[in-house]
Amino acid sequence: MNSERAMADAVASNAAEGNMRAVGVISGTSMDGVDVALVETDGEARVVRGPSAMRPYTAPERSAIRAAMADAAAAPDGAHRTPLLAEAERVVTEAHGAAVADFLAEVGTVDLVGWHGQTVAHAPERGMTMQLGRAGELARRLDVSVVSDFRSADVAAGGQGAPLVPAYHRALAWQAGLEEPVMFVNLGGVANLTFIDGEALIAFDTGPASALIDDAMSEAGEPYDAGGATAARGMVDKAALGALMDHPYFAAPFPKSLDRDAFDPFPVARLALPERVATLTRFTAEALAAGVRLLPRPPTTVVLCGGGTHNRTMVRFIEEALGVKVASATDLGFSSDAMEAEAFAYLAVRSRRGLPITFPTTTGAPRPLAGGRLTLPSAG
Structure with a gap:
């Protein structure tokens, strides 16, 4: 211990x-x-x-x-x-x-x-x-x-200045006795991960989660892709996905963070809505996988939380990209949404109480x- x-x-x-x-x-x-x-x-x-x-x-x-x-x-x-x-x-x-x-x-x-x-x-x-x-x-x-x-x-x-949630993830993982290494993945507008392995606490933004998808859906008059249904109807455009992944952020070392509008959706602009949303959803998964490759070793336990857990297509793409079965926070007795x-x-x-909320390995703070x-x- x-x-x-x-x-x-x-x-x-x-x-x-x-x-x-x-x-x-x-x-x-x-x-x-x-x-x-x-x-x-x-x-x-x-x-x-x-x-x-x-x-x-x-x-x-x-x-x-x-x-x-x-x-x-x-x-x-x-x-x-x-x-x-x-x-x-x-x-x-x-x-x-x-x-x-x-x-x-x-x-x-x-x-x-x-x-x-x-x-x-x-x-x-x-x-x-x-x-x-x-x-x-x-x-x-x-x-x-x-x-x-x-x-x-x-x-x-x-x-x-981000991510800020890792200290809480660690408290939950320790209290629940989850098998380490544990990786929490928050799927909000931006995706970020927390990696917990003994003394190690690592966190960083991995790429977009729902922000680009929501923006695409808003053009069709919908706030989000409910259940991932629109993505499920489309085919991933491999050329567009490759263009999205051709970004220096993914090779940069952690800690690192993103603005919701850090990625230009231009590569998918020409696609029909189902193909556009499918490609952006796969982009979330592939960006996460690129982040996992930067970690000291692969996680044993992967916990998904945030609104993206309701997007079944996103969850399926993440499992395919990581090559492991994932669990939602709700499955483990936590709350994905809260x-x-x-x-x-x-x-x-x-x-x-004057306790630290950020750390050198989560935000790059000097202490x-x-x-x-x-x-x-x-x-x-």
Whole structure:
């Protein structure tokens, strides 16, 4: 048993002392809606998962966020707000506030809210990441302290600012006793992996998951490829797939991270919708396989989480590309859908206690770094 795990087990054995009730709130780059989840935790090895909920974005809300994406990409820093960005931030704050208020009416009082906000741009290579959301307004509305701005400290220190969930993945893997090496794969707008093997904790973005697929489906008036049905009707265009995979990102060493719009879908632009979506879905799987080849050794246990787990074609393509059987987080007693929201509840407690949330092998930070900004209700 390694020293860090021994320390975590010692903390966990101390009954429930020092635990906090926290709610995590996130909307991913797929922009499908707001995920909310309750966790009771000490921020280390003890995790008691509670209820979760999801509030879909309305079409006008999604449109307001999409309308601000170009301004976000061109912004000089994460605090910059054009009129379109300010309106999108108002929409995000109102939607997330409503989702959490409804959730708290069901679960009761909590100690903290861990609020990720809505990512609209992520460019760590120029020291910039932007998550929309006014923490002061949320804290005042809920009358609960809010931990937000989880990425900025890491980016400012030279890290990638992503992925942020690995510490939570590790806590779940240790608590469940999963056979190592364990690999968690989050399939949101962007795909990322967490590799856990004794002392080793490695994480990085592998490529797109649902973002490019959702964008293609939106042209047909649909928010996403439900169940992977559209991809299942199409044939993968090998030439287009090869062009998509011909990107220097896949050979770059980890840690590394991506913006949702890092890849140009031009190679599939000429294809009919089923072929386009099938090729983009296979692209997710092949990009993940390229990431796995960078790991010290192949994983024994592969756990899928995030919205992409509902895309049966994506899951099948991933199994084919990796050559192994995969399990969803739900299959193992976790939650595929609430995983990230739970993680931000967990990270909020770590932040409140000054514990690191990013590490040299997960974001490229120069040392393990605490992160997050605490906003009290009185500051709203």
